Amino acid sequence: MDLDRIDREILLAVQADGRITNASLADSVGLSETPCARRLRRLEADGFIEGYRATLSRRALDLGLMAFTQIRFGMHDRELTDRFEREVQGIPRIVACHNVAGTADYMLTVVARDLDDYGAFVRDVIRTLPGVTSVESILSLREVKRHGGLPLL
Structure with missing residues (x-):
């Protein structure tokens, strides 16, 4: 259309x-x-508008840390990746998950209260997800642009 x-x-x-x-x-x-x-x-x-939602404040919710977490798998098995993706769907702290090309298999966006909280989450949750053999974290120092919206090209 x-x-x-x-x-x-x-x-x-x-x-x-x-x-x-x-x-x-x-x-x-x-x-x-x-x-x-x-x-x-x-x-x-026609599907141009997928839904409406409110934008919540991470600061007000005491979620001061945002991390971009690169996940690598040791082996690439369809059943394993399907299980990983299903489990990620049910974890609220993982606010985005992308299957990516490059050195990582997945890129997660994770929120946490602080560095200690994030470290415990990586240890107790992310490292236990199916297929995960390597985790690399990139911490956001400052959010420059948020929810800019899609361009209409």
Whole structure:
């Protein structure tokens, strides 16, 4: 499906503010409310909008440490990687998981209260996940950009 200028403006607006009212959205893109609501429903139905969510504060939740954790496997077995991926889904501290190319097999984004908390999590949880033979951590010193949204190319 081709997106026209108004569809793109709608997507940018709801990406910036998922709680924007239909009236404000319609006004910002230059439509009346009914056609705007119709377009928004179509963009949702066509899969351009996957959902809406709130952005929580790591600081307020006392999750001051963010780590990028590279995981390596000793052997590459489909059943093992499937088990690893299933288990990762159920661990809330792992906020993102990517199967990557390069020296690592997976890149995790992990949050923790502090370095001691993260160390215990690596020892007690990450190292016990199926297939994991090597763990390398990269600690975030400062978050420069967060949830910038997807570009509409």
